[in-house]
Amino acid sequence: MGRTDMDIATTERLLLREICEADKDLVVALSMEASLLEDFSRTEGFKEIYAQFCWEEVNSPTTYNCLIFCKESGDFVGKVCMQYIDKPVPELGIDICTAHRGKGYAPEAIIAFCNWYGETHNLDCIQVRISKGNAHSIHVFEKLGARFVGTSPYVSENSLETMQQLLPDANFSELSQDSVRDYLLDLPIR
Numbered sequence: 001m002g003r004t005d006m007d008i009a010t011t012e013r014l015l016l017r018e019i020c021e022a023d024k025d026l027v028v029a030l031s032m033e034a035s036l037l038e039d040f041s042r043t044e045g046f047k048e049i050y051a052q053f054c055w056e057e058v059n060s061p062t063t064y065n066c067l068i069f070c071k072e073s074g075d076f077v078g079k080v081c082m083q084y085i086d087k088p089v090p091e092l093g094i095d096i097c098t099a100h101r102g103k104g105y106a107p108e109a110i111i112a113f114c115n116w117y118g119e120t121h122n123l124d125c126i127q128v129r130i131s132k133g134n135a136h137s138i139h140v141f142e143k144l145g146a147r148f149v150g151t152s153p154y155v156s157e158n159s160l161e162t163m164q165q166l167l168p169d170a171n172f173s174e175l176s177q178d179s180v181r182d183y184l185l186d187l188p189i190r
Contacts, residue, residue, distance in 0.1 A: 008066055009112040014077065014105060016113055019058060019065045026067065026076050028054050030095050062086045064117070068096075068109045077105050080113045082126070090117075091127045092185065107140050111189045118187035128183040138181060146183035 006018040019027065031054040032047075058065050058081075065081040078096035092114065096106050114126055128146055130137045 009116040011108050011112050015069045015071050016066045024055055027058050080109050082117055089127045115188045124187055126185045128185050129180045132181055141183055146185040149184050150182045152180050152182055
């Protein structure tokens with residue numbers, strides 16, 4: 001894969017680049033794969049509404065997204081983003097395609113992205129939120145040096161409100177409980 005003006009970081013195996021309009025199908029497919037709303041995906045019209053919601057979230061002015069590709073094959077690996085960039089401590093998010101999990105791509109992409117983002121935005125730490133049940137991600141971030149600081153709801157109130165508007169009959173009570181572990185990740189990551 002050749003470098004472009006949209007590239008923000010590379011590693012030995014990965015290329016991270018800015019998102020563009022042509023990436024919409026990749027982003028929506030990845031989001032559907034990782035979504036907690038899988039049970040609702042069979043609802044008539046849900047996929048179209050969800051695709052619109054995903055694309056609007058990705059293009060939010062308070063989120064910076066980039067896509068992850070395998071340098072050798074060009075395969076789409078996933079997405080890494082910084083959310084709440086208008087806050088003093090932004091929040092990291094990462095999704096890896098099921099087919100590429102377990103290959104060490106997530107830590108590699110996290111290190112490259114966080115170091116680039118921290119350097120270009122003059123940050124010394126980033127917040128990470130991980131579901132309490134996601135032992136693998138907790139392990140990865142702890143190995144990267146993230147330190148536990150508390151718990152919080154699974155989704156932000158804004159996201160919860162949006163999901164309730166999209167699916168008014170759904171029960172989201174579990175999502176609003178303290179089901180997430182919050183960590184701070186000091187930068188740069190070595």
